[in-house]
Amino acid sequence: MTRTLQSSARSALLEVRAHAPLVQCLTNAVVTNFTANVLLALGAAPAMTDLPGEAGPFARIAGGVLVNLGTPHAEQRTAMLEAVAAADEARVPWVLDPVAIGALPIRTELAHALRERRPTIIRGNASELLALAGDGAGGRGVDATDDVEAALPSARTLAARTGAVVAVSGPVDAITDGERVIRIGNGTPLLTRVTGGGCALGAVMAAFAAVDSDRLQAAASAVLVYTVAAELAAARSAGPGSFAVAFLDALAALTPEQLDERAVIA
Amino acid sequence: MTRTLQSSARSALLEVRAHAPLVQCLTNAVVTNFTANVLLALGAAPAMTDLPGEAGPFARIAGGVLVNLGTPHAEQRTAMLEAVAAADEARVPWVLDPVAIGALPIRTELAHALRERRPTIIRGNASELLALAGDGAGGRGVDATDDVEAALPSARTLAARTGAVVAVSGPVDAITDGERVIRIGNGTPLLTRVTGGGCALGAVMAAFAAVDSDRLQAAASAVLVYTVAAELAAARSAGPGSFAVAFLDALAALTPEQLDERAVIA
Amino acid sequence: MTRTLQSSARSALLEVRAHAPLVQCLTNAVVTNFTANVLLALGAAPAMTDLPGEAGPFARIAGGVLVNLGTPHAEQRTAMLEAVAAADEARVPWVLDPVAIGALPIRTELAHALRERRPTIIRGNASELLALAGDGAGGRGVDATDDVEAALPSARTLAARTGAVVAVSGPVDAITDGERVIRIGNGTPLLTRVTGGGCALGAVMAAFAAVDSDRLQAAASAVLVYTVAAELAAARSAGPGSFAVAFLDALAALTPEQLDERAVIA
Numbered sequence: 001m002t003r004t005l006q007s008s009a010r011s012a013l014l015e016v017r018a019h020a021p022l023v024q025c026l027t028n029a030v031v032t033n034f035t036a037n038v039l040l041a042l043g044a045a046p047a048m049t050d051l052p053g054e055a056g057p058f059a060r061i062a063g064g065v066l067v068n069l070g071t072p073h074a075e076q077r078t079a080m081l082e083a084v085a086a087a088d089e090a091r092v093p094w095v096l097d098p099v100a101i102g103a104l105p106i107r108t109e110l111a112h113a114l115r116e117r118r119p120t121i122i123r124g125n126a127s128e129l130l131a132l133a134g135d136g137a138g139g140r141g142v143d144a145t146d147d148v149e150a151a152l153p154s155a156r157t158l159a160a161r162t163g164a165v166v167a168v169s170g171p172v173d174a175i176t177d178g179e180r181v182i183r184i185g186n187g188t189p190l191l192t193r194v195t196g197g198g199c200a201l202g203a204v205m206a207a208f209a210a211v212d213s214d215r216l217q218a219a220a221s222a223v224l225v226y227t228v229a230a231e232l233a234a235a236r237s238a239g240p241g242s243f244a245v246a247f248l249d250a251l252a253a254l255t256p257e258q259l260d261e262r263a264v265i266a
Numbered sequence: 267m268t269r270t271l272q273s274s275a276r277s278a279l280l281e282v283r284a285h286a287p288l289v290q291c292l293t294n295a296v297v298t299n300f301t302a303n304v305l306l307a308l309g310a311a312p313a314m315t316d317l318p319g320e321a322g323p324f325a326r327i328a329g330g331v332l333v334n335l336g337t338p339h340a341e342q343r344t345a346m347l348e349a350v351a352a353a354d355e356a357r358v359p360w361v362l363d364p365v366a367i368g369a370l371p372i373r374t375e376l377a378h379a380l381r382e383r384r385p386t387i388i389r390g391n392a393s394e395l396l397a398l399a400g401d402g403a404g405g406r407g408v409d410a411t412d413d414v415e416a417a418l419p420s421a422r423t424l425a426a427r428t429g430a431v432v433a434v435s436g437p438v439d440a441i442t443d444g445e446r447v448i449r450i451g452n453g454t455p456l457l458t459r460v461t462g463g464g465c466a467l468g469a470v471m472a473a474f475a476a477v478d479s480d481r482l483q484a485a486a487s488a489v490l491v492y493t494v495a496a497e498l499a500a501a502r503s504a505g506p507g508s509f510a511v512a513f514l515d516a517l518a519a520l521t522p523e524q525l526d527e528r529a530v531i532a
Numbered sequence: 533m534t535r536t537l538q539s540s541a542r543s544a545l546l547e548v549r550a551h552a553p554l555v556q557c558l559t560n561a562v563v564t565n566f567t568a569n570v571l572l573a574l575g576a577a578p579a580m581t582d583l584p585g586e587a588g589p590f591a592r593i594a595g596g597v598l599v600n601l602g603t604p605h606a607e608q609r610t611a612m613l614e615a616v617a618a619a620d621e622a623r624v625p626w627v628l629d630p631v632a633i634g635a636l637p638i639r640t641e642l643a644h645a646l647r648e649r650r651p652t653i654i655r656g657n658a659s660e661l662l663a664l665a666g667d668g669a670g671g672r673g674v675d676a677t678d679d680v681e682a683a684l685p686s687a688r689t690l691a692a693r694t695g696a697v698v699a700v701s702g703p704v705d706a707i708t709d710g711e712r713v714i715r716i717g718n719g720t721p722l723l724t725r726v727t728g729g730g731c732a733l734g735a736v737m738a739a740f741a742a743v744d745s746d747r748l749q750a751a752a753s754a755v756l757v758y759t760v761a762a763e764l765a766a767a768r769s770a771g772p773g774s775f776a777v778a779f780l781d782a783l784a785a786l787t788p789e790q791l792d793e794r795a796v797i798a
Contacts, residue, residue, distance in 0.1 A: 030298045030314045032562040036727035041772050046727065047632070048562045048603060054636045061635070071314055073341055075605055100313070103327070104320045193518070195302035195312065240307050241514025248773025252725070296564040296580045337580060339607055366579070369593070370586045459784070461568035461578065506573050507780025 005182065006263050009221035010256040012212045017043035021063030021210035025203050026050040026080050028070025028099065031196030034244070035066075038200040041251040042225075044207040055079035059086040063210030065094035066203045067114060069107040077110055084117045093120035093209035093218075096164070097202040102131035102138010115162055121205050121219045122158065123167040125198065126151035133158040148174050152181065165215045167205070169198055172266075173223045177216045184220065185264035186227035188234035190243040201226050228262045229254050271448065272529050275487035276522040278478045283309035287329030287476035291469050292316040292346050294336025294365065297462030300510070301332075304466040307517040308491075310473040321345035322352040329476030331360040332469045333380060335373040343376055350383045359386035359475035359484075362430070363468040368397035368404010381428055387471050387485045388424065389433040391464065392417035399424040414440050418447065431481045433471070435464055438532075439489045443482045450486065451530035452493035454500035456509040467492050494528045495520050537714065538795050541753035542788040544744045549575035553595030553742035557735050558582040558612050560602025560631065563728030566776070567598075570732040573783040574757075576739040587611035591618040595742030597626040598735045599646060601639040609642055616649045625652035625741035625750075628696070629734040634663035634670010647694055653737050653751045654690065655699040657730065658683035665690040680706050684713065697747045699737070701730055704798075705755045709748045716752065717796035718759035720766035722775040733758050760794045761786050 022045045027035055032048050039046035049058040052075060059065050065087045067080050087094040096119040098111040111132055115122075122132065126146035130136025133154040139145045148170035159166040159178035167175040175182045191197035205222040212218040232254070233246035288311045293301055298314050305312035315324040318341060325331050331353045333346050353360040362385040364377040377398055381388075388398065392412035396402025399420040405411045414436035425432040425444035433441040441448045457463035471488040478484040498520070499512035554577045557567055564580050571578035581590040584607060591597050597619045599612050619626045628651040630643040643664055647654075654664065658678035662668025665686040671677045680702035691698040691710035699707040707714045723729035737754040744750040764786070765778035 028314070029295060029561060030302050033299055033565055033727060036562050037772065037776070040725045040727060048560070049632075049636065050603065051605060051636075051638055053638045058636060071316065073317060100315075104315065104317075104324060106317055106319045193306045195299060195306060237515075239515030239518040240303065241511040241518075244303070244514075245511055245773040245777055248776075249769075249771030252771040252773075294580070295561060296568050299565055337582065339583060366581075370581065370590060372583055372585045459572045461565060461572060503781075505781030505784040506569065507777040507784075510569070510780075511777055 005217065005220055005224065005265055006260055008212065008217045009224045009259055012208045012218065012221045013225055013254065015211035016207050019211065020045045021207055022047060022061065023064050023066065023203055023207045023210065024049055024058050024062040024083065025066045026055060026076060026083055027066055027068035027199060030070060031199040034196035035200045035203045037248055038251060039203055039207060041248040042204060042207060050076050050079045052078040052082055056082040056086040059083040059092055060090040062092055064206030065092060066097065066206045067094060068097040068099055068199050068202055069101065069111055070099040070199060072107050072110055080114070084114060088118050093206065093215065095119065095121045095123060095202045095206045095209065097199060098124050098128050098132045099199065100138065101128055102136065119162060119164045120209055120215050121167060122162065122164045123169065123202050123205060125169050129158065129166060129168055130154050148172060152176070165219045167219050167223065169201070173227070175216065175220045175223060180216060182216070182220045183266040184223045184227060185266065186224065186231055186262060188230050190234050190237065190240060191230050193240040194244045224259065224263055225254065228259055231262060232258065271483065271486055271490065271531055272526055274478065274483045275490045275525055278474045278484065278487045279491055279520065281477035282473050285477065286311045287473055288313060288327065289330050289332065289469055289473045289476065290315055290324050290328040290349065291332045292321060292342060292349055293332055293334035293465060296336060297465040300462035301466045301469045303514055304517060305469055305473060307514040308470060308473060316342050316345045318344040318348055321349040325349040325352040325358055326356040328358055330472030331358060332363065332472045333360060334363040334365055334465050334468055335367065335377055336365040336465060338373050338376055346380070350380060354384055359472065359481065361385065361387045361389060361468045361472045361475065363465060364390050364394050364398045365465070366404065367394055368402065385428060385430045386475055386481050387433060388428065388430045389435065389468050389471060391435050395424065395432060395434055396420050414438060418442070431485045433485050433489065435467070439493070441482065441486045441489060446482060448482070448486045449532040450489050450493060451532065452490065452497055452528060454496050456500050456503065456506060457496050459506040460510045490525065490529055491520065494525055497528060498524065537749065537752055537756065537797055538792055540744065540749045541756045541791055544740045544750065544753045545757055545786065545788070547743035548739050551743065552577045553739055554579060554593065555596050555598065555735055555739045555742065556581055556590050556594040556615065557598045558587060558608060558615055559598055559600035559731060562602060563731040566728040567732045567735045569780055570783060571735055571739060573780040574736060574739060582608050582611045584610040584614055588614040588618040591615040591624055592622040594624055596738030597624060598629065598738045599626060600629040600631055600731050600734055601633065601643055602631040602731060604639050604642055612646070616646060620650050625738065625747065627651065627653045627655060627734045627738045627741065629731060630656050630660050630664045631731070632670065633660055634668065651694060651696045652741055652747050653699060654694065654696045655701065655734050655737060657701050661690065661698060661700055662686050680704060684708070697751045699751050699755065701733070705759070707748065707752045707755060712748060714748070714752045715798040716755050716759060717798065718756065718763055718794060720762050722766050722769065722772060723762050725772040726776045756791065756795055757786065760791055763794060764790065
């Protein structure tokens, strides 16, 4: 698995850089800028098209779509449903990030509706995924109050039920298609000290799903590339400000060799 | 006063880092990212929940709430009124930042309505606070055209009338509960060269109010921590770009000793 | 032409720093923060006032207005029409940036309506300007799929028809009033790796138009200042993250001598 995943992550990274897939992000107001910069650093082409009347047509020509529920205002909610319907029809992969669901009613209802629309990948922290699976009350805002391993049975059930690959973020990330589970131990706590540290990963998953039709592999490759770049950046940072800057530089400069040297996969 | 404030600022900083209070920000579209990163660097937990239907429920569980009027779109205005009512009912402290009121009609009317909803702290520049007190026409967009000391009598009256602590930003910041006045002389002009330099301070005040029930002390501690970190960052910066980065690093690394060494309090 | 443009760029830069013109930006959600920071670094005073009911009154007192169609939500579209009418009436210069028009219906219709409202400057990439001129289908999201020189005849026609100066961005930028054409060869590919690299230039054009009534000269001066600062920043960067930071520092520190030494004008 280890060698296979590293090899597919390398290929997917080079594919993204070569073809710059168009990644449509319907994401929260806090992280649009960082998310676009992460995609640009990676070599993808971001487009934050989240207007009703435009979100659907754009999803048809996108390589991948991200739907992130961080600040789902009324107009954006309409656009999300439109984008997802178009993506499904045009067989464009899409990623669902159910940010902070559980306690907050509007996004929780929306997340449950979107769960039935055949997402390609679902990502979140343990609390969010438990809440989406119907097995938990959600976390505290965007913070997980539950553990990755404890959430894994629910994540597998969620994957089996929805047909999506489910990726649970935490100190060790777990990615499952309901049967297989890949665990990736790379990363740095600094990713939790920069807003969008989790949200932008959803966009990277959409970029990788655009170039790799094996969705488990695509999700896991995205996690590996993202967290290895984060580790390299952490080593050159004096705090969360310089980390965010170094992370973009590291994503842009990441080599296949760095992926091989650093990957911690189980 | 000096020793007391430094000591309470030290305690509040350590409390924020230990307990990561949830700070709900209903703030303007320009500074959401920077504000969230400032709170994360400080050790608090930001949540930009500003949807009608979610803003109220979230305010009940938040440690503190910021209401910043920089870009108050219709949906956000509804959410602000909802959040403030819930915060007041649940006795959660909330901060009002009446950005650019005076000339601009919609936010001016909203600010005057919010002024009556028992804000815990009101912060702004001299022109904004004069306009909120009914004693001035407002500034030029977000720029103050009035002087801190000249605005102080109005700030005291505003504090007495609303029951809020009022903090006036400028080269020397003045914070008053209507009777006492604390002046803090720390800071750097670079804070005015980064967008959100003032707005994020409102969020930091909400974080400090979450851990310190003495609201004058909480507001002044926030100013002290914020402006001392800014001074340390300015010393390591080559311009406004590197300053914003160094500021986040400095907030995360700030020590009680640095607060003691640098505090300029009157 | 070369000496004239460098000299007017120098004067305009010093004017902006001396008078800090108020630049109102009705721009997309992804780049508000970066755009405001670019204007602050330059010495201008940004204000992102894009509410119906406030956008018009503010445009009357602004030095220049930017209308950027990157994420034109319903409320912002109303505000844009209001701002443009007020700017025209008060003879405040305004810049139109028709982001990603062509394939996307709502912004395309809006751009064609705005085209008739006497913009002072229109800027975009070759694909966007071809689409606005009615001679092309638009690009791929924000990416140009057409060439600057190939778009120049359409840009000249568009300038002649609308009375606007038209600026086409690319490896060599071309700026035309329909008759004269100025080409500027400065810049760096890193500007395309940071989101808002093009959008913020529109805001800088509005700032320069606020201090220089020769609109061709204002647009070309903005391009020169912007791209020379970008070159200086690229020389000090390790990737797109550090480039964005260094760019803000370089804009703030830019000297007339650096403009003279580096300008590549045809």
